[in-house]
Amino acid sequence: MLRSIKEFFDANLRAVSGDSTARHQHKLQLATAALLLEVSSADHEQHDREQALLLALLQRRFTLDGEALQSLDELARQEVRGATSLYQFTALVNEGFDRDDKLQLLEQLWQVAYADGRIDRYEEHLIRKIADLLYLSHGDFIRAKLAAKPVDSA
Numbered sequence: 001m002l003r004s005i006k007e008f009f010d011a012n013l014r015a016v017s018g019d020s021t022a023r024h025q026h027k028l029q030l031a032t033a034a035l036l037l038e039v040s041s042a043d044h045e046q047h048d049r050e051q052a053l054l055l056a057l058l059q060r061r062f063t064l065d066g067e068a069l070q071s072l073d074e075l076a077r078q079e080v081r082g083a084t085s086l087y088q089f090t091a092l093v094n095e096g097f098d099r100d101d102k103l104q105l106l107e108q109l110w111q112v113a114y115a116d117g118r119i120d121r122y123e124e125h126l127i128r129k130i131a132d133l134l135y136l137s138h139g140d141f142i143r144a145k146l147a148a149k150p151v152d153s154a
Contacts, residue, residue: 024096029062031092032105033076035130038086039109043120050115057108090133102134103144110148 036057040050059069083089093102109130113123131141 027092028096029058029064029072030076030079031089031096032061033058033072034079034083034089035086035093035105036109036112037073037076037080038089039112039123039126039130040115041080042113042123042126043116044122045116047116050112053115054112057111061104061108086130086133090130093134102136103140106131106134106136106140106144107148110145114148114150 033054036054040046040054055069055073058064058072062072064072079089093105097105106127109127113119113127127145128141131138131144
């Protein structure tokens with residue numbers, strides 16, 4: 001797993017090899033992708049719509065090309081498999097995102113959860129836990145949920 005991380009950073013940081021800001025940005029991208037992946041698999045089902053939305057959200061947020069996006073997705077999957085808690089991801093988000101960025105991420109987590117047409121109790125619980133680890137209030141949690149809810153949902 002460490003070799004994969006090194007390869008990802010080497011491939012994406014060739015032009016800025018000594019730039020710790022760029023390295024931190026890539027770690028932040030990885031943490032964001034991992035949290036979105038955690039929510040997409042919280043209900044123990046993988047849906048094509050969730051995966052497509054997850055990739056679109058990452059591409060839009062970080063303006064990644066197709067190859068970098070696929071590398072990030074693969075690396076995030078490895079990180080999620082090896083993770084023992086959410087803290088390793090949320091700590092990076094807390095360090096790198098301001099409040100507005102964290103609120104946007106919270107709404108994106110809800111969008112991924114809604115992508116299969118329903119909210120599973122495990123998805124809701126996980127998003128609640130992530131919101132707490134991001135130091136966001138219950139009100140923020142509810143507002144993000146309502147903002148992400150598809151219009152055609154009851």
